[in-house]
Amino acid sequence: MHDPSQGRVIGCCRRSGLRYAEAMVTWEPDILGERFERTTLPLAPDPQGDVVATLVRTRRSRWQQLTASVKKLSDVDVLYVHGWVDYFFQRHVAQAWEESGARFHALDLRKYGRSLREHQTPGYISDLETYDEDIEAALDAMGHGKGQRPTRRLFIMAHSTGGLTMSLWVHRNPGRAHALVLNSPWLEFQIGGIGREALTPLLEIGARITPLRSLPQVDYGFYTRTISDQFEGEWQIDPRWRPERGFATHTAWLAAIFAAQRKVASGLSIDIPVLVLLSSASTISRTWAEPMRTTDIVLNVDEVAQRVPRLGNAVTLIRVEGAIHDVTLSAPPVRQRVKLELQRWLAGYGREW
Helix, strand or coil, X not given: CEECCCCEEEEEEEECCEEEEEEXXXXXXXXXXXXXXXXXXXXXXXXXXXXXXXXXXXXXXXXXXXXXXXCCCCCXXXXXXXXXXXXXXXXXXXXXXXXXXXXXXXXXXXXXXXXXXXXXXXXXXXXXXXXXXXXXXXXXXXXXXXXXXXXXXEEEEEECHHHHHHHHHHHHXXXXXXXXXXXXXXXXXXXXXXXXXXXXXXXXXXXHHCCCCEXXXXXXXXXHHHHECCCCCCECCCCCCCCCXXXXXEHHHHHHHHHHHHHHHHCCCECCCEEEEEECCECCCCCCCHHHHCCECCCCHHHHHHHHHHCECCXXXXXXXXXXXXXXXXXXXXXXXXXXXXXXXXXXXXXXX
């Protein structure tokens, strides 16, 4: 049972790999301003040292709590999970969910954003299932942990690599969530399944021998150029957590991505409604091109679209004209269409299912 006004979790929580009967969750002001607060979630240390995740949530006044109680999704908690070289900064996404009555939370995974520490390799992980600890810690704090008896429904929204991670988590944890919204999920490698399978044996060997070996840089800074207000974009982004040319990638990390994508290609059995939002087109180039402002320049969206039916038996795919990689960061008219498509889908599948 969770009392949001007191920040108290009664039930179980995960700390350093152990379970406790009762714990206090302390919330503090977040960098996004007075409408947001966060809590640090201690996790089990890894070979690089101490590890934490960070849960962010919206703050509600008494009036907002009252008005939310009569809205369609008043019984819903949302957990948002970011992608590679990313963290939660999309205030407008939280606002859209709150307008529907849902309570919004966002998770900065270990070694990303608010959770990144100086002794850590940014974004590094060798198995996506390691994130299960981060996810469970967040769900515990939200009142949706194992052993708890949540009275509210759980919706998950995830972007890019987060979409890959959360698709597999929902597949492995049937009955925990009630709906899954995927924003440009990285379900397949950019050169397709055949290319991924050809590269896998070499990566697996490299992951065993030199797991932290850096791979060639493929981020030319074009995506940052399209979204950051420090360049030609609209959004205020912290360069410590989202540097212009991204983080270095490593052999064990990419091997973990390939292993996860192979599972998707084999077919998942997600038992809840899934919405996938993708751009209508990709622009993959080593030189700047104007279409990069209105297409996905990170993923091959056609390859991803081919994997979407493999997620489960109630999957909706919407291709959005003019959308960039994070469809919620597209130009205002495109963002409005994304919002309307989400609302239309929720009007049907957002009900008890």
